[in-house]
Amino acid sequence: MNRQIIWVVITCVLVASCGGEKENGIPVVNLEALNAIPLDHRIDQLAKDTTFIDVTLPPHARIDQLTQKELGLLKAAAYRFYHHVTLENNQYRIDIKDPKTLHISEQVIKAYEQAINNTNHFADSMSKVGQNIELPAVDEEYLSKLLQ
Structure with a gap:
């Protein structure tokens, strides 16, 4: 399965996973869409420094x-967060001490x-029904695209 198909599957899962939380003001987390939508401003400094990032979106955003601005904040937050995510045995692991x-x-x-x-x-769940999906690693290429 090529990388684009895998990201489409992940995107669908992420959209569905955030469906119940949108009403509580938690941002829509769609990593493929975040990666695909270009910014009209640079976020390199924000993504790499220690400026506090908070994004609250309206319900059903x-x-x-x-x-x-909101897109830039979400991308910068994703950049920081996904630096602490690795892929082990086809499962994402989060390593955030504090x-x-x-x-x-x-x-x-x-x-x-x-x-x-x-x-x-x-x-x-896909693996249990015989449909093995290889999750892509969160690599430098992906992280770099978040900055665009």
């Missing part, structure tokens, strides 16, 4: 309705953690 060191609001961190958990669960 969709990725295509975000302002460039979430405060990310300088991201708790609700954003929880949304990304939930997205990871749902993706892992989806890969497991």
